[in-house]
Amino acid sequence: MKEYVLLIVGAALVNNVILARFLGLCSFMGVTTRIDTAIGMGMATTFVITVSSMADWAVEAYLLEPFGLGYLRTVTFILVIAAAVQFTEMTVKKVSPALFQMLGIYLPLITTNCAVLGVALLLVAGRMSFIASTLFAFASSIGYTLVMVIFAGLRERLALANVPRLFAGPPIGFIVASLLALAFMGFSGMSTN
Amino acid sequence: MRLPTDEVPAFSAPTMVEGFARVVAVEGGVAWLEPEQTSSCGSCASSSVCGAKGIGTAASRLAARRFRLDNHAGLVVGERVVVGIRENTLVKASLTAYAIPLAAMLGAGAVAQWAAGSDGITMAAMVAGLLPGLGIARLSAGLLSSRGDLSPRFLRRANVGVVCKIS
Incomplete structure (x- = not known):
């Protein structure tokens, strides 16, 4: 049990997918103008990362590794991710068309989010069990959502702040992002491997 | 300046x-x-x-x-x-569409792992857990929709x- 807790803390905070591994920076800067949209994007990404990582683990364990097809890993994972996004889109549409109208806009953006592929490749490199890899993927995406929401909150406040014209817009956003990354470096002292 | x-x-x-x-x-x-x-x-x-x-x-x-x-x-x-x-409609919609199925799926996986401890059974349990999760999400979305929140x-x-x- 303790190893799973350490795995979750390590994936979500210490090795945060955005601020430590620098994945998913496009959505980090692009969809964080409001907290609501950041949560929407974060939740959708969490679902897709978790589902696609489960599928990636199965493909790796039952197809790529036994048949020595490791050289097809990246392209296969991209295919699995695209299928997971498509599955999610169809499911949301089936569950509630009204929800799809509201949330469907985020799903195509996730297909090209490198964090999804990055997490899948990391869990394969880590040679984890199925449950550990699922928890790793879930925790990584929770860390992604957490940082998105924190950064969106900061940007909402920045929009009201009196920023010098030279720094207004993206420049002050990048400065705040770097300060947030410095803050998250504080977690690197935790021994979670 | x-x-x-x-x-x-x-x-x-x-x-x-x-x-x-x-x-x-x-x-x-x-x-x-x-x-x-x-x-x-x-x-x-x-x-x-x-x-x-x-x-x-x-x-x-x-x-x-x-x-x-x-x-x-x-x-x-x-x-x-x-x-x-x-305000908060997007958050409610996100929780309904994604968090409920995900929680059901992870919950089923955790129970299966604790009971059986096998990767194959855990995987099957998670897929099976996703289905009731989607059903609950559908009911919840219907409730939100009937209130005009969406x-x-x-x-x-x-x-x-x-x-x-x-x-």
């Missing part, structure tokens, strides 16, 4: 999340609208002069997201309007020349 001061206005988020939409059809007292896809920039009013075009700009995708409004304001085809949804509302007509801000 103005230096920063302490005169920062009190923080308050708007109560409605606003977006632009265009009227594409009017049928009796109902207007059909298509949202402008401002989050990826490609379909907003300034897209023809903007270099920041993103992905997901296909017309079919916009058509799929067409929605209806009661036409009390006398909207006509081609008109650009500002529509809004209540429907955009007409706020005002968009002024000519108002375009999305690319910051």
Whole structure:
């Protein structure tokens, strides 16, 4: 049990997918103008990362590794991710068309989010069990959502702040992002491997 | 250049999340609208002069997201309007669509792992757990929809020349 807790803390905070591994920076800067949209994007990404990582683990364990097809890993994972996004889109549409109208806009953006592929490749490199890899993927995406929401909150406040014209817009956003990354470096002292 | 001061206005988020939409059809007292896809920039009013075009700009995708409004304001085809949804609606919708199925799936997986400890059984249990999760999400979405929480509302007509801000 303790190893799973350490795995979750390590994936979500210490090795945060955005601020430590620098994945998913496009959505980090692009969809964080409001907290609501950041949560929407974060939740959708969490679902897709978790589902696609489960599928990636199965493909790796039952197809790529036994048949020595490791050289097809990246392209296969991209295919699995695209299928997971498509599955999610169809499911949301089936569950509630009204929800799809509201949330469907985020799903195509996730297909090209490198964090999804990055997490899948990391869990394969880590040679984890199925449950550990699922928890790793879930925790990584929770860390992604957490940082998105924190950064969106900061940007909402920045929009009201009196920023010098030279720094207004993206420049002050990048400065705040770097300060947030410095803050998250504080977690690197935790021994979670 | 103005230096920063302490005169920062009190923080308050708007109560409605606003977006632009265009009227594409009017049928009796109902207007059909298509949202402008401002989050990826490609379909907003300034897209023809903007270099920041993103992905997901296909017309079919916009058509799929067409929605209806009661036409009390006398909207006509081609008109650009500002529509809004209540604050926190997006959060509720996200939790309903994603968090409920995910929690059911992970819960089923955790129970299977604790009971059997096999990767194959855990995987099957998680897939099986996803199905009731989707069922609960569907019920929850129906509840939100029946309360009108998921429907955009007409706020005002968009002024000519108002375009999305690319910051």
